[in-house]
Amino acid sequence: MSCHEPAGQAEPSGSLATRQARIALIGSPNAGKTTLFNRLTGLRAKTGNYPGVTVTRSVGQASVPGGTVSIEDLPGTYSLTPVSPDEQVVSDLLEGKMDGVEPPDAAIVVCDATTIERSLILVGQVLDLGLPTIVVITMVDELAHRGGFIDKEKMENILGVPVVEIVGTKGTGVDDVKGLLRDPMAWPKPVVTPPSEPAEQAAWIDSVLEAISHNPPAGHKRTAWFDRILLNPILGVLFFFLVLIIFFQIIFTLATPLQDYISGLFDAAGDWCTENIQIDWLASLLADGVFAGVGTVIQFLPQIILLFLVVSFLENIGYMSRAALVMDRAMGVVGLEGRCFVSLFSSYACAVPGIMSTRTIPSSRDRIATIMVAPLMTCSARLPVYTLFIATFIPNESVWGPLRAQGLVLFGLYFLGAVSAMIVAAILKRTSLKSDKLPFYMEMPPYRIPGIRLVFTQCWDSSKYFLRKAGTIILGASIAIWILLHVPVVTPPENLTDQQAVSYQLEHSVAGTIGRTVEPVFEPLGFNWEINVALIGSLTARETFVATLGQIASAESDDDVSSVGEALQAQTNPDGSPMYPPATVGAILVFFVFALQCMSTVAVMRRETNSRRWPAFAFTYMFVLAWIGGFIAHTIITAINGS
Amino acid sequence: MTAIPMHAEQTADPAVMRWVVRGDVVTGPGVINSGQEDAALPPEWNSALTAGEIEQVIVTDGELRVRIPEQRQWRDIAGNLQGSLSKHLNEGHVIAVKTDARSDEELATAVQNLLDGPLASYVASHGGKITLDSVVDSVVTVRLIGACKGCASAGATLKQGIEDQLRENYPEIKQVRSIDDKDSKTSGLAENGRKLLPFIS
Structure with a gap:
């Protein structure tokens, strides 16, 4: 859910004789490979309780007694006969078909103890490869809890390779795995491999299961109970919307007070600079460019953390598969399948991992359609823009009981984005990306209460990404925009007040000139040159929009204005009319629902579709939609307000 | 096509492996020693018994327990035995062996x-x-x-x-x-x- 690739280190290079052993983790989706990977390497690659969290291979080092080995975490796969791009990664790597990458020296097959019957095909196929292999059985605590039992010794006798039982989340048994990793070449090899002919293989699996699982696990009671509600086509969808509505309500009730506190800190820092730094331009750069710019973005950290907490919790408890199943029918109307929904839902955090997760989608046409609409899902970067304008311009009044106007408007914007994504996908799937619907299958993992630590570390990792982005891209853009707003230095006419002189400088700067040049394009949406400057800046990242407005407001406003919101409310056009009338605010919000203002997303689209054409198409159609949407919003609100 | 469910297991004795076969197509008890043959066994198994590659086959209900001479490696022979056993049973043969009970x-x-x-x-x-x-x-x-x-x-x-x-x-x-x-x-x-x-x- 964070925008960065799973943590990992560069692969070791060097001759086969001198380099350390490379060991690959292979297993069914959601078997717990990444949890084991993190335990072995001390890294924090992303995990979740739904199939398909890992879509690419990541590499890490594990210290084992007497040295280190290199561990590769691979995407989950049910067999070595791939059906989707993420599964292709596994078979290519193992069969040595990946460019410039040797096959691993040894393999760890990770099996979920509660669904061991589905893992045995893969175990058999990996044993056939002839690599040194061990089998790790995960979630044995859950198996025991559900009254199941696997005869580990029997399994070792049958497979002819070491079998280790672990509980990845608690770390039980991980030391046993580490002990074995010391010398993969010493692992016993099976004297006879399982049959590979499909009918014989199926028969082999039946026979093995009877031998090793004295008690297959009983159904998961908690899971069965919740699934009666969550997999119900109507109740399930209602529950999904309920989760979203509650979330949008608490964004304003819980996060806003914290936001005020953070923004107060940055204001104080800015004021300190203005008062104590004697060099005027430096004081302005720090106060307006850095603290007002970046600070305006960082004050939304509470909302971002809250969003990541909700997404992380839903991902880890096992809800994502259910949502995918419930939504499969709805997605089918559009021409997509349930798995596409998971990618789109992930895009609520950030479109980059959302787009990467499309690798689990078997149909390449569905995959491209999903990539094309993922940026329409409301990502966390829009949250600062939405919350700033909604908190400033929408009254916080109760509409119906505990439902308040601000939360409902936010819900409406999310809803508009999602509905547009569906409509665009439907158009794409009926025209250039037409394809037959493949049968949908996805494992429904049992509900597992995620460890608090896990949820918080994941949330913190994602939030760190947000802060890093604020400290790099957005800081860079803010400084660039500050410079462009202050050069060339112009001499204002004599008769202006101080405040007006500042405005005059900004307006006649390079940025101001650009903003005024594109005014005819955005005039129908009610955007003035200042909004245009912020809009152009926000092409790097959406948050830059509020950073730029924060800068301009801070430079132009009186000192007694305490927040960016108040400054925006106070700003007026030269003719005295408010700079942000309702029609303009509506147009800005709608524009942000559609526009693709994120270079990271464009880059990942280019990589995942392996073309320039698709990202160019996405950027263009989203800009056109944004303009038209903004224009419609402006026109309607103007008509209603009569102004 | 469905096949007869079966699998091989190593045992605590490195010279002995057992093939577990489901579905009542293997019945015993019986013991066939090296140098002997039994018409119910797969032809390749009989050849191996004759050639001394297998020391002994013990047949019980649903199980074939095979001992090879100490100096031989399972790796060299297990694949062949498994393949021929699977072929034999999936062709519809039944392995029913009954040798005289010892006193x-x-x-x-x-x-x-x-x-x-x-x-x-x-x-x-x-x-x-x-x-x-x-x-x-x-x-x-x-x-x-x-x-x-x-x-x-x-x-x-x-x-x-x-x-x-x-x-x-x-x-x-x-x-x-x-x-x-x-x-x-x-x-x-x-x-x-x-x-x-x-x-x-």
Whole structure:
């Protein structure tokens, strides 16, 4: 859910004789490979309780007694006969078909103890490869809890390779795995491999299961109970919307007070600079460019953390598969399948991992359609823009009981984005990306209460990404925009007040000139040159929009204005009319629902579709939609307000 | 097409592997030694027995236990045996082998050897003792003394252990009973008992 690739280190290079052993983790989706990977390497690659969290291979080092080995975490796969791009990664790597990458020296097959019957095909196929292999059985605590039992010794006798039982989340048994990793070449090899002919293989699996699982696990009671509600086509969808509505309500009730506190800190820092730094331009750069710019973005950290907490919790408890199943029918109307929904839902955090997760989608046409609409899902970067304008311009009044106007408007914007994504996908799937619907299958993992630590570390990792982005891209853009707003230095006419002189400088700067040049394009949406400057800046990242407005407001406003919101409310056009009338605010919000203002997303689209054409198409159609949407919003609100 | 469910297992004895076959197509008891043949076995198995590549095949219901000579490697032969067995059974052949049961006296000697040998020290370390009571019509009865007596868990464990060990070489043994046999109602404990199994190896 964070925008960065799973943590990992560069692969070791060097001759086969001198380099350390490379060991690959292979297993069914959601078997717990990444949890084991993190335990072995001390890294924090992303995990979740739904199939398909890992879509690419990541590499890490594990210290084992007497040295280190290199561990590769691979995407989950049910067999070595791939059906989707993420599964292709596994078979290519193992069969040595990946460019410039040797096959691993040894393999760890990770099996979920509660669904061991589905893992045995893969175990058999990996044993056939002839690599040194061990089998790790995960979630044995859950198996025991559900009254199941696997005869580990029997399994070792049958497979002819070491079998280790672990509980990845608690770390039980991980030391046993580490002990074995010391010398993969010493692992016993099976004297006879399982049959590979499909009918014989199926028969082999039946026979093995009877031998090793004295008690297959009983159904998961908690899971069965919740699934009666969550997999119900109507109740399930209602529950999904309920989760979203509650979330949008608490964004304003819980996060806003914290936001005020953070923004107060940055204001104080800015004021300190203005008062104590004697060099005027430096004081302005720090106060307006850095603290007002970046600070305006960082004050939304509470909302971002809250969003990541909700997404992380839903991902880890096992809800994502259910949502995918419930939504499969709805997605089918559009021409997509349930798995596409998971990618789109992930895009609520950030479109980059959302787009990467499309690798689990078997149909390449569905995959491209999903990539094309993922940026329409409301990502966390829009949250600062939405919350700033909604908190400033929408009254916080109760509409119906505990439902308040601000939360409902936010819900409406999310809803508009999602509905547009569906409509665009439907158009794409009926025209250039037409394809037959493949049968949908996805494992429904049992509900597992995620460890608090896990949820918080994941949330913190994602939030760190947000802060890093604020400290790099957005800081860079803010400084660039500050410079462009202050050069060339112009001499204002004599008769202006101080405040007006500042405005005059900004307006006649390079940025101001650009903003005024594109005014005819955005005039129908009610955007003035200042909004245009912020809009152009926000092409790097959406948050830059509020950073730029924060800068301009801070430079132009009186000192007694305490927040960016108040400054925006106070700003007026030269003719005295408010700079942000309702029609303009509506147009800005709608524009942000559609526009693709994120270079990271464009880059990942280019990589995942392996073309320039698709990202160019996405950027263009989203800009056109944004303009038209903004224009419609402006026109309607103007008509209603009569102004 | 569906195939006969079967799989191979290594055993504690590196010279012995067992093939477990489901569905009543393998029935015993029978023993075929190197140099002998049995028409029910796959032709490749008979060739291997004739050539001395296999030392002994013991057939019980649903199981073929194969011993190879010490100097040979399973790796060289297991794949062939498995392939030919699968082909043979999936062609519709049934392996039913019945060789003459050994006398109760012979079985009694074997049980006594086991109780005196591998088992004795283990049982003694638990403060117990097991003696042979009788062998009648291939049903073995043992007597639990000392700490073993009245301990349902130990009873289940030891009975199972003796039975497994004896069956490996004497498939004709029908049952192993212990006097004061109380474990008939405590089969749930057999699970725990299995964890103690290593004593027989």
